[in-house]
Amino acid sequence: MILGGVQLHEGDDCIVSLLTPDRVRDVADAVADVGREALQAGYDCIDIEDYGPNFGHEDFAYTWANFTDLVVFFRQGADAGSHVIFTVGQ
Template identity: 40%
Template sequence: MLGVHFAVTAEQERFLLLANDESDIEVGDVLEDIEENWDDGGLSVSSDKAWDAIHRCLSDGSLDPDGGEYPLSHAVLGGRHLHEEYYVVHVTAAEVREVAEALHRVDRVWLRQRFGAMDDADYNGPHDEEDFEYTWENFVDMRKFYERAAKSRRAVIFTAT
């Protein structure tokens, strides 16, 4: 599954939350509209397949959305889940600011230690030095994205399909 974060406008956020709460509007339809009409301006970032390792490093080593400690746990899978079949995870604008601040304190050494501590049996990636470099590069891009989203006072939606 490929992961993408979007810093959504207040209107896009409202439609996604309404779709989550109303049965006659589908979250997938709203998300598809967002993706098809996205005018980036630096307010989205793809983490390709690295989102898996990034979440594990920032949480408790698992893909459990409730694993780990807030706010780092909310960078990828933590937050309000809006879809049952695939990941559509909502983080409020207030939470985005806290996540951005927490990500700013994560350095390469810390992330490398967390990456090394992941359970090989539960992680499907190669779990080697090249995989760490891939994870680190995507983490840095995601951290910059969260900084831009926080400055723009936007909520974030993470998707993996």
């Protein structure tokens, strides 16, 4: 969903990933059935020392809300045959 696909940038200053329409469809299908309990189970496996001080109930609620938005986003992208580009920088 985030770091998959073709990496369009090499370096430590940012990440730019491209998902083709086929990969967008794969992601949409894979996350469609991920429920709150499954995401919570994964979240609970996070190393708190590596994650930082925000770990907890409020942060998981934020994570869940954003995840459900991404499920809709990827389904719409898959249905439209769209590419998806993910970027994050320092």
